[in-house]
Amino acid sequence: MMFRETIYALSSGALPSAVAVIRLSGPHVREALTRIVGFVPEPRQLVLATMRNSSGEQIDRGFVSYFAAPASFTGEDAAELDSHGGKAVVAALLKELSSIAGLRPADPGEFARRAYLNGKFDLTGAEALGDLIEAETEGQRRFAVANTGGRTAALYQGWRERIIHTRAMIEAELDFADEGDIPESIGSTVLSSVTELRQEILSHIEGYSTAEILREGFQVALIGPPNAGKSSLLNALVKRDVAIVSDEPGTTRDLVVVNLDLGGMKIVLTDTAGIREGAGKVEQQGVERARHAAGSAHLVLRLQDITAPPSFGLKDEYTDEIVVLTKIDLDERVSVGDPPDPGHLAVSAKTGEGLDALLALLQERATKATGATGGFVPFRERHLVHLREAERLLGEFSAARNLGLELQAELLRGASLALGRIIGDVDVEDLLDVIFSRFCVGK
Template sequence: MPPAAIAVVRVSGPRAGAALRALAGRVPATRRASLAELSDAAGAPLDRALMLWFPGPATATGEDLAELHLHGGRAVVAAVEAALAALPGLRRAEAGEFTRRAFLNGRIDLAEAEGLADLLAAETESQRVQALGMASGHVSRAVEGWQARLLTLMAGAEAELNFGDEEDVQLLDDCAHRLCDGMELLASELGAWLARPGAEVIAEGLSVVIAGPPNAGKSTLINALAQRELAIVSPVAGTTRDVIETPLALDGIAMRFSDTAGLRSESADAIETIGIDRAKAAVQAADILLWLGNPHDAPDHPRAILIAAQADRWRGDAAAEAVAARCDLTLSAATGEGMERLHRMIVDMARTLLPREGEAALRQRQRAALADAKDWLTVDAGSREASDLILLAERLRLAALALDRITGRAGVEDMLDTLFGRFCIGK
């Protein structure tokens, strides 16, 4: 948004060339920046700017495209926009309209558009890498490969149905067996993709919950992690009564850290009881649990880090030292002891929940479509369908339609309105 050093105004569509002629008196050489004096319809000067001309269809939107690189002051941009709006056939773009036109004109598919939306919203390194892979067509290329294999299987089924010898039962059985083998192999590959972490984990951040008994140092720890006074610290048991959440990024990984009410069997009042119930629910939903308390009392969680907290208070106490020996980490958020090691442990555990380098993660919509395709490709070897070419061909057709939903080639109008509304006007 202005003010800025440079502002780019883009015009897409059949009137793009006319817009350049109206403001600059000419259309420059294709794909070459040209300096121009811009004027409105009355001849009043607007700006001295660079203009570029990109004839369709080999453009970002698939249409004729013009760009004006202006000085980035608000008054300059407003004057040029007003001059363009006064020209016949031009109007201000809606949010996401340039990207939507690129999709409708076949320049990108829906998965790439979703990746671009995520790239614009990326705030951490892991979000940037994941979104860039999606926008660059990682998922789309995988879908194209699956679709090509499906087409091969479908062609084999149709050829046998249309041209095979109907009296040769053995030949039909052999064809059905080959189809089932191919479907099983493809379903297995789709299942491997579905087993990967979802893209929402990267976009929304991993949930890291700090839990333990009252006065265990939970609030002090989240304050130390956030490097600000996020939670109230008090020696009074039950001070924290609700889940306090803060977004943090560790080593480029988005996380949501939550401080919770102290867990104990008897609470002081009804309000604290509600807080304890919410704390238990947060522990259940946590991707990573930081437990500050006796390891014997720790909830059963697949990714728990057992922390002997407040080490500055119990050093030299034999009983406390014995409990600490059973923990994964000794820590003092007040003095900083163990904080660096905790940082490394959280990051190492978080990486096991994220896609490996080079792997693409699927969004919930894409996972649902892929799961449908896998279900249509899964056939019980002993069922009637396994030997019926017509039913197998129908399953292949339905699997192909499910994959089409990932790239946006069928039934996506409502989805488009939701998706492209996330973009800014300039995209």
């Protein structure tokens, strides 16, 4: 696509910095380079040049590179100005660019959006690029890189082509049944292939929970009665004071959420209000939030003060929970290696005993929950919606053999469109603002 305006933005992050990179893309790039550095470098070469304003005054001296269309990130003429990263230097360069006719500041994600519209990558590749930029852990980075390779798009495109081929066979029987070279009852021969494809999609859908954990983190909720040591344990695990610790019951009334990076896995720890009977109205709201957080967590750590009697306010049971005995430094009878119950963990937030074992357990559970994905699972809820739609339509096709060839072909058309919407081949214009607005300015 040809855009009339040339966009520019600081692409290298916050100032001041050692180097600042200003990126340009659009039809006026050559004009802008001639105006600022006096010439257009040979494509794909890094050249040392003096950058000047319209009065000929030197702004800075740095490197300039030019990328001729279509061999650039956006597919348009593009350039980068590498200057010193001082605030005044960058401000002067951006001011000079703004004075050139046809140039304007880029919107968030506009470079990536132009790259997508010019066929540099498909919509899933754009979303994976956004995930790569937002990656906080090594596991998230690897997952995003795997998805930027185009394998996911190739899978969906391959499924779509199989559906289109099946639809073509049915329409051939419908339109040319009287032709001698068209076999009779073609529609009945494609049922097995559609059933096989539907099963492939169902298996693929099952992997979304894995992708959700990789992208959003393995959710761990700390629950227990008041003064069980939840906030103290949270502070000890993250090695800083993120939650208020007090002997007064009901101190924690809202959720306190922090992230851990364990072996490249993102672990999301949620400290919750103490659960007890007879809580007041305000405290009861915290209790309800605690129960909700525990109900949606992948793992629940049920904390119990080793020096206190068992609590009778914790009647909820969760699918995956571990009892953690706290404050073992106050009870000489209990040690990390000898808890009262072999299925329990014993820790001390004060001395650090048992924390390494707890962290190792969290990492083990998170790794087990994700398994070996290879990045080949749906990684956005948007994908999941369209995959389920395609699977539903293929299921209706398989179950409705008496609907007639016309309706069978229509069901297949709907399934192919659903897959096409994932990779951006059809009807996605309304999604572009949502997807690319999440990118930073300059990307």
